Amino acid sequence: MIYADFNGSAPLCNDVSKYLVKRLQDGPYANPNSIHSLGKKIMFGMEKCRRSLAKTLGCETNQIIFNSGSSEGITQIFNSLLQENPSKEKNIIITSGIEHSAVVQCCEKYQATGYNILTIKTRENGVVDLGHLEELLRENGKRTALLTVMAANNENGIIQPFQEIGKLAQKNNIPYFSDTTQYIGKTQFNFSESNLDYAVLSSHKIGALIGSGLIIAKDPSKLVPLVLGGGQEKGLRGGTQNYIGIETVAVAMDSFEQNKDKLKQVNDLRVKFEKNIRAKFPELVIIGDDSPRLASTTMISYPGIHGQAVQIELESQDVFVTTSSACSDNKPETSRVLKAMGIGDEVGRGVIRISLCLGTTPAIYEKIEVALENAYNKLIKIKSF
Ligand SMILES: Cc1ncc(COP(=O)(O)O)c(C=O)c1O
Numbered sequence: 001m002i003y004a005d006f007n008g009s010a011p012l013c014n015d016v017s018k019y020l021v022k023r024l025q026d027g028p029y030a031n032p033n034s035i036h037s038l039g040k041k042i043m044f045g046m047e048k049c050r051r052s053l054a055k056t057l058g059c060e061t062n063q064i065i066f067n068s069g070s071s072e073g074i075t076q077i078f079n080s081l082l083q084e085n086p087s088k089e090k091n092i093i094i095t096s097g098i099e100h101s102a103v104v105q106c107c108e109k110y111q112a113t114g115y116n117i118l119t120i121k122t123r124e125n126g127v128v129d130l131g132h133l134e135e136l137l138r139e140n141g142k143r144t145a146l147l148t149v150m151a152a153n154n155e156n157g158i159i160q161p162f163q164e165i166g167k168l169a170q171k172n173n174i175p176y177f178s179d180t181t182q183y184i185g186k187t188q189f190n191f192s193e194s195n196l197d198y199a200v201l202s203s204h205k206i207g208a209l210i211g212s213g214l215i216i217a218k219d220p221s222k223l224v225p226l227v228l229g230g231g232q233e234k235g236l237r238g239g240t241q242n243y244i245g246i247e248t249v250a251v252a253m254d255s256f257e258q259n260k261d262k263l264k265q266v267n268d269l270r271v272k273f274e275k276n277i278r279a280k281f282p283e284l285v286i287i288g289d290d291s292p293r294l295a296s297t298t299m300i301s302y303p304g305i306h307g308q309a310v311q312i313e314l315e316s317q318d319v320f321v322t323t324s325s326a327c328s329d330n331k332p333e334t335s336r337v338l339k340a341m342g343i344g345d346e347v348g349r350g351v352i353r354i355s356l357c358l359g360t361t362p363a364i365y366e367k368i369e370v371a372l373e374n375a376y377n378k379l380i381k382i383k384s385f
Contacts, residue, residue: 002319002367006205007154007182007297007355013207014359015255016248020209023244032243033232046243049250056253057201058190059216065223065236066246069213070181071102073200076215076226076237077177078106081146086114090145094118094136094174096128096160097340098153103179104336107148120149122340126158126288133168141172148176151183151199155324155337155353157297158288159183166195175222181205185256186294186357187263191216203245207357208252212245262358267295270356273365274298281376285347287338296357299324301350302376304383310352313375319368321352 003011012020030038032046047061054061067073082093095107097119111117118136121129128149137144147169151162162178169176177198183189184199185206191199197218204210217223220236229238277300278284287299301307307323314321324335334348354368 004321004354006357009204010207013252013255016208016251019251032241042243046246049246052250056257058192063216065215065233066241067213067237070200070202073215074102077198080223081175082110084113092116092140092144094144094147096120096149097122098337099150124342125291126341137172144174147174150179152294154182156287156299157294159292163195203249206252208248209245212242259358263295266360269365298354299351301347303346303350305350305379307351309379310375314371317371319371321354
């Protein structure tokens, strides 16, 4: 079986599996906030994880707030920076057309309370148009309450120039949040060098146990809690911390750190795979072909062949991919992200996403290549649109 949907949810990485087997057998289990010695031991372990994560993520320990994952983190950041009824002086949110639905829905929520949403144009190569952003900032910078542009796109892996965007945000004194869910743990990231005010991490995208994550906040005092409770996380996130999940996040990030020298090799494998498959089917379109992309994400389309049909064909050969993203897999139409790039239905309805990890080997790509070749050869005969 080949699992090629790491951007949807990554299986536990080997180091995490090994850690968990022992951890679950040995314990201890306790509430980290209890004052007995077992509670203290758990708290000590959790704070050790915070220190280790601060080191790998390039931030201070007090800038990390543990939570349940990115959707929660994104919602908390929006809720902290925006109000239910915006003032006339600060009533604009600047975003892009390629954001994940968690950001889109937050924007829509605040739009309904009176904010104006300005959308930065996306160039055909999938990268936001910095010139357009500068124009938007010149005209509306003073009234902008939040700038939000993701770091790497979940569907196609295209990387956005978040450091440059962060510089523009700083120049205009606007808080900048970048959805780093697909970036962190898949490529090198250092918060202190990122020019971001807020970033998020999700455990199940990096090979840790699903259900935990974190916010990194440059100035945590600007955050307000979304979940109220017993004052955990310095009052910024109520509820007993998912300490085993947190431990696995630290193990997964540590494992990434140890193996990050493999990034180039994985990138080379992807490039070779894309070249091979296109040599066999010259009509194939690779989304963001020449754009900076995550090492292990390919979004590919055979115009006129439905992505879902390809996905089913691949699954029958034990290769698991998605169409655009796990969340929008059930909609057989061109995704919002691809539309923002100016991609029409002919290509947009044909896409599949192949997303892998640092552990990818040549044999994995070879098997995908064979399966894809079989699928296309079969489906070309019955082109569906
Ligand atoms: C870019 C991006 N942002 C946010 C999320 C939401 O993450 P979570 O599943 O941790 O809530 C995802 C997950 O699909 C994602 O890919």
